[in-house]
Amino acid sequence: MIRFSIITCTYQAASELPKTLESVLHQRYRHVEHIIIDGASTDGTKDIVERYIQANDDNEDCIHRVVFVSEPDKGLYDAMNKGLEKATGNYVVFLNAGDTFPSTDTLEHIAGCVGEGEAHPGVLYGDTDIVDDTGVFCVVAVYPLHENLLGVRSVTAC
Structure with missing residues (x-):
């Protein structure tokens, strides 16, 4: 688990x-x-x-x-x-x-x-929802796979 x-x-x-x-x-x-x-x-x-x-x-x-x-x-x-x-x-x-x-x-x-x-991935990452001070959604910050991680076999994006 x-x-x-x-x-x-x-x-x-x-x-x-x-x-x-x-x-x-x-x-x-x-x-x-x-x-x-x-x-x-x-x-x-x-x-x-x-x-x-x-x-x-x-x-x-x-x-x-x-x-x-x-x-x-x-x-x-x-x-x-x-x-x-x-x-x-x-x-x-x-x-x-x-x-x-x-x-x-x-x-x-x-x-x-x-x-x-x-076998579990060594790194997990995902996009980030940006909200204002009241919790209202503003934008999604999208994080593409970084080129330095491309050689790593176990990276997972959720």
């Missing part, structure tokens, strides 16, 4: 974080670990994450493992690296504060693209 490590980096984003956490909590795919790296926010982020962890624990259908770290860091990339150090999944997804999955079956769809075989 494919396991996803979702890394959410946040700092002083208490107003944006709940929609990201809800987006992960409502994913139908069950083999998920959610790693939340907070740069020691003082805006109530810790309380929001603790409520999320409780909601996750109370949800009988959800088996997401949640890891939460709140400590000073040296910025976004330091936080991302801290998340990577804790990740145990087959694939890593960066879904930062304010970001959401487009639907509740996003991870399920990606896992279906990969399949259940022994």
